[in-house]
Amino acid sequence: MAKIHITVRGRDRASMADLVRVHGVRVYPQTLKEGGEGFQVDAVTDDTVIRRLVDAGYDVDRHEDVDEAAQDSLRQVGRGNRYAADAAAAEREMR
């Protein structure tokens, strides 16, 4: 089942805590916002849990399919070994 990045809004701080202790949602604590604009946190979960959260009274904004979006990142990984030549030179230096 696809994993979706969501933003969850609740009525108060206790409802934000319930995301973890009642619903077992994998939230990202560093995204927690609270105060004048209300309470919200980002999380990654699947459609079943999203439906359960909506039924429990949370507002849920859906963002990207995380797995799909992440595949793009693989192009950012280095190929081969860019230090190999320097390491070989150091090896020669040692002899």
Next chain:
Amino acid sequence: MSYLNVAEVETALQLAARPANSGFTKLITLPHITWEGRTCRAIRIHRGETAGGGVYLLGGVHAREWGSPDILINFVRLLTDAYRTGTGINQGGMSLGPAKIREIVHNLDVVVFPQANPDGRHHSMTIDPMWRKNRRPPGLGDPSCTVGGGDGPGVDLNRNYDFLWDFPTKFSPDAPVMTSTDPCSEIYRGPRAESEPETANVTWLLDRSPTMSYFIDVHSFGEDILYNWGDDDDQTTDPSMSFRNPAFDGKRGIPDSTPGGDKEKYREFLPGDDLNDVVALGNVMRDAIAAAHGRQYSVKGAVGLYPTSGTSDDYAYSRSFVDARKPKVRGYTIEWGPQRDSIPESFHPNYSDMVPIIEEVTAGLFAFCSTVAGQLTSPQSTDAHTAVRQH
């Protein structure tokens, strides 16, 4: 330009300890082989017999936080090159002259373990970019986990340390603790404390670093500099109210700011001098990071609404409370980089966006080490006042 792959991190580390640097570096082969058979290495940077203090830099614990080993390799390369050539360092708007570099290498034992979870990093960089845990295979009787999108068996290494690891006993049943007994969970704590070879390597290095005084675990994201503790709010006045005291089992993990407050009034003991110190040095890192490219990191205690257990920084700091013969090692977690629109991009930004983050965090780490090394030359308090937090 691209992220360093697993082999490159290892080669870069070995290169930093090459013969030309042998007078002040030592490559350390760690004793515990990973689940997929990889050997991990760290580097110790110091010139002289004994150091006055030490800084332990850890990275690559969470597999998908690709930039952490790149940051630490950049730090190691700059420090070793500058010391060997008698030059200084510039990172963004931060610079250190040759004398400051010598002060770091002569006064401090700098231990860098940049790639603590090579199996996980390799998996994340080749198959599942959202992978966070190590690659422990499922055990007999474990549930069958769905696989992909970051899901699967494995242990969250930063929930596996021996600090309040047994959270169902140690924390309040009402605490929204960010750890799990479910082997399929992304934050699975493991079958027992320090069960994982990767965790055991981190503690092995701590055990063999008697001069160590600070521990910094590099993670992403959030632009935060977090200091101990992660299990609950802190207080500076009651040493008996601590993780060691079983009278408080079942009462931890409810910060005072929770609606209705914390009925048990539990707060973790943090000596006032230590609080002063971690805040002052956290601010040093924050200011150096801001000077590099203008980003504003927050310095704060690690606990928020969602407490943690079994984390590296709390374990490192807890050791001297458990055994007074062990050195006091104050702990930090740096969460580099801002949140971006997409969660994957927050963990592994386009490399062109990662470059300034590498520079700013490197600048912060150099400022930190330089300040600690300078205090060893001319000891002085970072703050004239001792902080007091009542519980």
